[in-house]
Amino acid sequence: MEFALAGIRDIATRAGASIATVSRVINGSGYVSPSMRARIETVITEMQFRPNAGAASMRRGKSRMVGVLLPALDVKFFGILAHVIEQALFARGYHAFICCSSESPDREAEYIAAMLAQRVDGVIIASVTSDTVTAARLTAAGVPIVAVDRAIAGAVTVKADHYAGGRLMAGHLLGLGHRSIAVTGAPEHSTPVTERLAGVRDALAAAGLEPVAVRLGDEHGFEACRDLAAGMLDDGVEADAVIGLTDLAAIGAIHALHERGVAVPQDVSVIGFDDMPMARYVIPQLTTVAQPIREIGALAVEQIVRLMTGEPLSEEQPPALSVIERGTTARRPA
Amino acid sequence: MEFALAGIRDIATRAGASIATVSRVINGSGYVSPSMRARIETVITEMQFRPNAGAASMRRGKSRMVGVLLPALDVKFFGILAHVIEQALFARGYHAFICCSSESPDREAEYIAAMLAQRVDGVIIASVTSDTVTAARLTAAGVPIVAVDRAIAGAVTVKADHYAGGRLMAGHLLGLGHRSIAVTGAPEHSTPVTERLAGVRDALAAAGLEPVAVRLGDEHGFEACRDLAAGMLDDGVEADAVIGLTDLAAIGAIHALHERGVAVPQDVSVIGFDDMPMARYVIPQLTTVAQPIREIGALAVEQIVRLMTGEPLSEEQPPALSVIERGTTARRPA
DNA sequence: TTGTAAGCGTTATCAG
DNA sequence: CTGATAACGCTTACAA
DSSP states (O other), X not given: OOOOOOOHHHHHHHXXXXXXXXXXXXXXXXXXXXXXXXXXXXXXXHTTOOOOHHHHHHHHTOOOEEEEEESXXXXXXXXXXXXXXXXXXXXXTOEEEEEEOTTOHHHHHHHHHHHHHHTOSEEEEOOSSOSSHHHHHHHXXXXXEEEESSOOTTSEEEOOOHHHHHXXXXXXXXXXXXXXXEEEESOTTOHHHHHHHHHHHHHHHHTTOOOSEEEEOSOOSHHHXXXXXXHHHHTTOOOSEEEESSHHHHHHHHHHHXXXXXXXXXXXXXXXXXXXXXXXXXXXXXXXXXXXXXHHHHHHHHHHHHHHHTOOOOOOOOOOOEEEOOTTOOOOOO | OOOOOOOHHHHHHHHTSOHHHHHHHHHTOSOOOHHHHHHHHHHHHHTTOOOOHHHHHHHHSOOOEEEEEESOSSSHHHHHHHHHHHHHHHHXXXXXXXXXXXXXXXXXXXXXXXXXXHTOSEEEEOOSSOSSHHHHHHHHTTOOEEEESSOOTTSEEEOOOHHHHHHHHHHXXXXXXXOOEEEEESOTTOHHHHHHHHHHHHHHHHTTOOOSEEEEOSOOSHHHHHHHHHHHHHTTOOOSEEEXXXXXXXXXXXXXXXXXXXXXXXXXXXXXXXXXXXXXXXXXXXXXXXXXXXXHHHHHHHHHHHHHHTOOOOOOOOOOOEEEOOTTOOOOOO
């Protein structure tokens, strides 16, 4: 015996009130006498009543739901980001509609359509494509949007300064006396990765240097990253330090190095980027540049909420990146 | 100049048709003459029309949305699970409403309420509490439910056989000649962890043994796991092998061991559980018991869809667990 | 302080 | 083959 969820009418009848009054107590709007309110509240809990969000949204023109479109959830970085955003949204009374584009532009477009259909009040997105069209689609519909981690031209963007992060990685190695620096990273077409690389190149150039090798790949899994570094090593590249454009790329490099009998950091230093938990799993633990991911998520939520409520944007910026010195970097052997 | 999204009426007027006809082409239901259909479709794309899902759901009594309630997204296991489930659901025409209970029963209840409000057609849940009340809440409302990873009494459950996994871990070590086996793991109150422990104990008992130590904790982060093992070692526990009830617990143990100058696997063997990507990050790579997480997610979706559509349940079971032998286990030194 | 009634944007049932 | 029209469950003026 399965019952349809109770409706506002059922509550009204059972409590001997009108649906308007019930609505008032649900939303805490307008006056309701204490006795009436008590009676209605009792019935509501008795009948396990939950106002139909779809109906409310339709009537109200607001869904209190925000779309969150990320490339993946099974990639640690985005898993954390999704988690932070979801929790922050919830704390402010919004629900997250989380979707994974799987790095596919088509998929991304389909999800944008779904979000439009759900009448989300706003969207937080780490867009696969840096083109403006998906953003335009949303803005045309009057849906505010904030880009996270990956910028979108013309949209409010919350992200770390990956370029600066690149400079930090190179700078740290340079400060340790390294001069022959190789770079590996993936996925190749991700803008954050590209920006970090640019930072690395510029910092090196400022010292009159350039990378002894740069190896980028599309696959960003562990095996792929290790193979990327392995290929480089087997091609005879001689480096006294390697920069992983992500922590995983760095860890892959460590494995490739280890398999070839070169000691980290005694023979070669390795530095990563992100400071994901995995950075501490390897022995010695990975030196890396920490990205303030939780603050980024929180700020993205702050901005979308302001956009949705019409408040002025926050001037706040995510905290700067910083080098976390651990065990995989050392002064260049003399 | 921001426009409200177009409605079905706008389309109807602009195409010189009735809303009923427009509805027909949207849903592909009933007959519509080709010419009319073409005209309407043009207008729909021109105006970027997206039918309001809330309204449709209200009218239809089906939202094509399923709630997915997990303890977290920033824990790799659940990140992967969420990803798999989301993609599988999407492929079948459903949208996922993903929520994180953060291991809090109260939070879980709030999300159940939210899902009820969204009128989800079904729920997939890895429940924090093994009690039946949250499930009952859903079933009372006629919402089908499938439990994933963590069983719920009376509900369709899709999970690995953690108990068997525990036996596998112990069995592998026993087969290698180890006799003094210690166990660490977290979070302590998670049923999968508890079940694995039971499997370990039983397999050991069958060999006339019992763990030389069992250290469980609530925190399941890296530091916490390492400290757990460190405490055990510092208390003078002598083991020739340690079982990590999760990969992270195992990795924490490896670090604790390493810090104390004991070599893995020469002096002590270590085995984990889950076969998360992290198992391959450590050197040597972690021997572990692989859990068929993607298949579990896919099967959970299969079952909830059957429940929602009234089809009989699938008899299929998730594939069995298996030991992935890598570098952290070795025969007991003579 | 509470009730009546008019929608919100769809879908589905009838007629035509 | 197409068009009125009645719900669906709620919020919100406007009355009482």
